[in-house]
Amino acid sequence: MIPDRLAFIDLETTGANLAEDRITEIGIVEVDGDTVTRWNTLVNPQRSIPEFIQHMTGISNEMVADAPTFDEIAAELGQRLQGRLFIAHNARFDYGFVRHAFQRLGQRFQADVLCTVKLSRRLFPAHYKHNLDSLIERHGLVVAGRHRALADAELIWQFWQTVGREVDAGRIGEAVQHQLQRPSLPPQLPPDCLDDLPEAPGVYVFYGENDAPLYVGKSLNLRQRVLSHFAAGTRDARERRIAQEIRRLDWQETVGELGALLLESRWVKQHQPVHNRQPRRVAELCAWQLEEVAPGDFRPRLVTGAEADPGHNSALYGLFATRREATLALRKISEAHQLCPAIVGLENTSQPGRPCLSFQLHQCKGACVGRESISIHSARLMSALARLKIATWPYPGPVGIVERNAFLDREAVHLVDAWRHLGTARSESELAELLQAPADAPFDLDTYKLLKAQLAKRGNTVRTFTRP
Numbered sequence: 001m002i003p004d005r006l007a008f009i010d011l012e013t014t015g016a017n018l019a020e021d022r023i024t025e026i027g028i029v030e031v032d033g034d035t036v037t038r039w040n041t042l043v044n045p046q047r048s049i050p051e052f053i054q055h056m057t058g059i060s061n062e063m064v065a066d067a068p069t070f071d072e073i074a075a076e077l078g079q080r081l082q083g084r085l086f087i088a089h090n091a092r093f094d095y096g097f098v099r100h101a102f103q104r105l106g107q108r109f110q111a112d113v114l115c116t117v118k119l120s121r122r123l124f125p126a127h128y129k130h131n132l133d134s135l136i137e138r139h140g141l142v143v144a145g146r147h148r149a150l151a152d153a154e155l156i157w158q159f160w161q162t163v164g165r166e167v168d169a170g171r172i173g174e175a176v177q178h179q180l181q182r183p184s185l186p187p188q189l190p191p192d193c194l195d196d197l198p199e200a201p202g203v204y205v206f207y208g209e210n211d212a213p214l215y216v217g218k219s220l221n222l223r224q225r226v227l228s229h230f231a232a233g234t235r236d237a238r239e240r241r242i243a244q245e246i247r248r249l250d251w252q253e254t255v256g257e258l259g260a261l262l263l264e265s266r267w268v269k270q271h272q273p274v275h276n277r278q279p280r281r282v283a284e285l286c287a288w289q290l291e292e293v294a295p296g297d298f299r300p301r302l303v304t305g306a307e308a309d310p311g312h313n314s315a316l317y318g319l320f321a322t323r324r325e326a327t328l329a330l331r332k333i334s335e336a337h338q339l340c341p342a343i344v345g346l347e348n349t350s351q352p353g354r355p356c357l358s359f360q361l362h363q364c365k366g367a368c369v370g371r372e373s374i375s376i377h378s379a380r381l382m383s384a385l386a387r388l389k390i391a392t393w394p395y396p397g398p399v400g401i402v403e404r405n406a407f408l409d410r411e412a413v414h415l416v417d418a419w420r421h422l423g424t425a426r427s428e429s430e431l432a433e434l435l436q437a438p439a440d441a442p443f444d445l446d447t448y449k450l451l452k453a454q455l456a457k458r459g460n461t462v463r464t465f466t467r468p
Helices: 051-057 070-081 091-104 116-123 132-139 149-166 169-180 222-228 237-245 257-271 323-337 374-388 428-436 445-456
Strands: 005-013 023-032 035-042 085-088 113-115 202-207 213-219 248-253 286-294 297-304 316-320 399-405 410-417 420-425 461-464
Touching (some): 005 070, 005 091, 023 070, 023 091, 085 091, 085 149, 091 113, 113 116, 113 169, 132 149, 149 169, 202 257, 213 222, 213 257, 222 248, 257 410, 257 420, 286 374, 323 374, 399 445, 410 428, 420 428
Antiparallel strands (some): 202 248, 286 297, 286 316, 399 461, 410 420
């Protein structure tokens, strides 16, 4: 059954961060049967509106300077929304901002929430895009303005009316009830702790007693993935332990999968959660570097830290957590390819020209005693090490890997240099700040593998930069 009292709502804000950004405008279309009431107000966010947001919404700092603050309109807003179904496009965004604004005043706000993005996907599954611009084009909605709160709330109301005309009432009721079902949560979690959790890509953290990190995970649908941890009848022992131990959760949205992978890798190392497979702590990566000690005579030398310089060093092979691990890897390669352990530095002979132990055991082709030329041995060494070669950074400087999300109509730029992730920007101003900041991100093996795989894919949009 569809509720009778509806509130179609849209917000404009200073940004997308619930903790840092604030509401700048609220527009509501209240529907009670045949009675429709509209309400709209600018809100003084008590902080500066970023320039790109001003350009997108048309709401300037001057426009909100004399507008009421949220605490001055909170009582009226609460009365208007009380008992109504909260309907918005990408509703978790709008609901989250309203809920957090009330929380900052020490007040609790809760409502049943209906997302028209999810509604459109369920009722019109043949279509790929469900952002507001796509609905305008597909359903012939009448546009009075875009990126202003009341105008966008009117568009959501128009879409609802269109759905009522185009779709069977039973299907609409089923789709609405599907969204309004409350999830089953562990009893120690507050029932509204997932109210703000979006159906968007991102990374989440579960915390236990004393705020000890339990688990870090990622997903293209945060809400769906987090709820899956608490699904009834799960047989996974780790999931059952997490459900028993969890006391709170936190998350951060990303634009897409690459952003989630990069953030998850960083958070796992940062939080060291007890239920994740722990990455080894590496004090300083080391690698083998081929050096030409004489014409045609190449020998491996172990290098570490700044001397290794992964990404810029074109003669680097393998990245290892310890010298022992590096030596073991070289020894296995030497044995598999019958390389001379004396030539590669794994064995000392009594004097130059004396055979190594492997030659005496017929496991070396004799470079140590001149049976094999040094140039041929060097060529075989290079071939044997080839699969461990660290890719040289293919650009002259930093680049931005552009990641887009058509569903959410969002875009991010991951700034990368020499396989190091320098940060992620969602605006040109944020990107400019990253480019001006010191490029002091350490080389990380997991990040290297992620970025190398990403840049090998077709269809990447890559922006090249020069530092100021």
